[in-house]
Amino acid sequence: MEEQPRVRVMVVDDHPMWRDAVAKDLDDAGFTVVATAATGTEALNRFRATRPKVVVLDLQIPAPSGVEVTATVLQEDPSARVLILSASGEQDDVLEAVKAGATGYLVKSASRAELIAAVQRVSVGDSVFTPGLAGLVLGEFRRMAQDPGPTTLPGEQLTERETEVLRMVAKGMSYKQIAERLVLSHRTVQNHVQNTLRKLQLHNRVELTRYAIEQGLDD
Amino acid sequence: MSTRAAVAVENRMFRALAVLRVVVLVNAVALIAYRNNYDHPTAGWFCVALMVGWTIYAIATYAKPIRRTVRLMVADLGIAVGLLVATPFVKGEWFSSTIPGFWIMGALLAWAVRYGWRGGLVASVVLGGTDLLIRADFDQGNYGYVFLILLGGPIVGYLVESLQQMAAERDRAEREAAAADERARLARVVHDGVLQVLALVQRRGAEIGGAAEELGRLAGEQEQALRTLIRSQDRVTAPDGPGTEDLAGALGALAHRPGVEVALPGGPVELPSAVVAELVAVVGACLDNVTRHVGPGAPAWVLVDDLGDRVAVSVRDEGDGIPEGRLAAARAEGRLGVSESIEGRIRDLGGTATLSTGSFGTEWELVVPRTEGGR
Structure with a gap:
């Protein structure tokens, strides 16, 4: 990334100590922290004003929630990336944020090096998974498959290979290890993982649309 | 009245x-x-x-x-x-x-x-x-x-x-349930603040080094313990029927072991209480094995995968694997090795236990069928 322009980042956290620590770490690592925010409202206003590439977002912030901020940010600028940095690992919230389009998730106890690597990877369009998040996403696809309701479109279902890769991520294997085990390229593994997120988000959008039509909100 | x-x-x-x-x-x-x-x-x-x-x-x-x-x-x-x-x-x-x-x-x-x-x-x-x-x-x-x-x-x-x-x-x-919800919400707010500080101490401690590193390590342990507590609290729900329990909640509690990471689906995974107890015991035995053969605090991962008609639990480590022939040798000596005991216990539940081991580490895949009392 030495040659590239510095990645513009916004840090959203209601805890000042954390906000400053994360902002400083990112700044030291060569990112440009264009804004920080303590609440959802601040986050949206400053996002509109500064247009950062990556939003490092705590889910537990004063309203609007981290999930809503994720959805709004990505609706206004689909090229932006959201990395969830969460303290308590509130599972439901994390899953909702990922469905809303967040492409990375990290717990706050992650080291500085992990944080910097995660922001770097998210900024170039890769997704950052923890085993915990992979388990949640896998569980969500399993639930969809067993749902007796409207059948899931083929485009929203995981292929066998994608399921296999997702399970391996959930078992704590790195992309490199998975690539070795399955004799695939690192890039292919990365694509499979990204596809699972893309399909989950697609399914979420389809669900929302379906809901809107049912409620007569489509006109 | x-x-x-x-x-x-x-x-x-x-x-x-x-x-x-x-x-x-x-x-x-x-x-x-x-x-x-x-x-x-x-x-x-x-x-x-x-x-x-x-x-x-x-x-x-x-x-x-x-x-x-x-x-x-x-x-x-x-x-x-x-x-x-x-x-x-x-x-x-x-x-x-x-x-x-x-x-x-x-x-x-x-x-x-x-x-x-x-x-x-x-x-x-x-x-x-x-x-x-x-x-x-x-x-x-x-x-x-x-x-x-x-x-x-x-x-x-x-x-x-x-x-x-x-x-x-x-x-x-109804009033008690509402009060409990409110208590849980308030507790979450308090816990979130505590977790933030613990995580920060852990991070900064590791960076400063020396005596601060020890403080950071202690903060990390407490953070892990508190996070596990909150998760298990979130998972305390009234069981679906009599005699069933949430496997995800029960296995989630294993995350307090050093080095262990547990990946769970979002909702509860209801299974008969006896099956849950046996699976938790078997997974515990697998993790004990990791501690014994790979080392204390060695990283290990537990995954719960709910497939509807069956539930798969996998336990993985990144040790050197079980040396070839050791299982056979144990069997030849008439010893009932840990792996036989794991296989036997899962078989008693009507399921299968598959072991893959090699230079990549050791992985158990435990699959039990879901009979009545499921979802």
Whole structure:
């Protein structure tokens, strides 16, 4: 990334100590922290004003929630990336944020090096998974498959290979290890993982649309 | 009982009673008009007018809880008794049915609803007794009628009391659930702050090094413990049916072991309690094995995958794997190795345990079928 322009980042956290620590770490690592925010409202206003590439977002912030901020940010600028940095690992919230389009998730106890690597990877369009998040996403696809309701479109279902890769991520294997085990390229593994997120988000959008039509909100 | 729930039940009952009052009034008036066998028709029509008037007044007055006074209750019963007493004078001594007939049910049930089984009993004794006293002769039919009144009053009263009790209990349970939710929400806010600080101390401690590193490590342990506690708390839900438990919640608690990371689906994974207990024990044994062979605090991962008709649990480490031939050697020596014990226990649950081991580490894949008591 030495040659590239510095990645513009916004840090959203209601805890000042954390906000400053994360902002400083990112700044030291060569990112440009264009804004920080303590609440959802601040986050949206400053996002509109500064247009950062990556939003490092705590889910537990004063309203609007981290999930809503994720959805709004990505609706206004689909090229932006959201990395969830969460303290308590509130599972439901994390899953909702990922469905809303967040492409990375990290717990706050992650080291500085992990944080910097995660922001770097998210900024170039890769997704950052923890085993915990992979388990949640896998569980969500399993639930969809067993749902007796409207059948899931083929485009929203995981292929066998994608399921296999997702399970391996959930078992704590790195992309490199998975690539070795399955004799695939690192890039292919990365694509499979990204596809699972893309399909989950697609399914979420389809669900929302379906809901809107049912409620007569489509006109 | 003066709780909101009790009043709500009473209101419902009085609304139903209002309908009943109209039905029995129409019935009484129709019978009187049809038979038209009164000694004193004018007095008879006066009685009918009284019944109509009182029915309208009673329905309007009973509608408001605050107007259900003792005076109203006594008047209601008094008018019914009065009409019974008037019968021999208005209809003649040898009447068979009384003037109000079934209309007295209004007063009887009002007492039962308002004062429970005791009220129902008092009103039924008063009405039944009056019915007996005014008759010149007493036959089988009268006896049956009085007997039913004596049974009906207390029974309806008792039912109303029971309904009120149940409604009050349900209200209390709902309030307690709401309070628990609120407590959990407040706790989450507090915990979130604590977790933030612990995570920060851990991170900064590791960076500063020296004595601070030890502080950071301690903070990290506490952070992990608190996070596990919150997760298991979030997962405390009423089980689906009797004898089932949430496997995800039970295995999630293993994350407090150093180095262990547990990946779970979002919701509960309900399985029979015995299966959950056995799976937790087997996964614990797998993790003990990791500690023994790879080292204390060695990283290990547990994944719970709910496939609907079966549940897969995998336990993985990144040690050197089990050396080739060691399992066979143990078997040859007649020792029951840990792996045999794991396989046997899962087989007893009707499932399969698959071991893959090599330079990449060791991985157990435990699959148990889901029989009844599933999702």
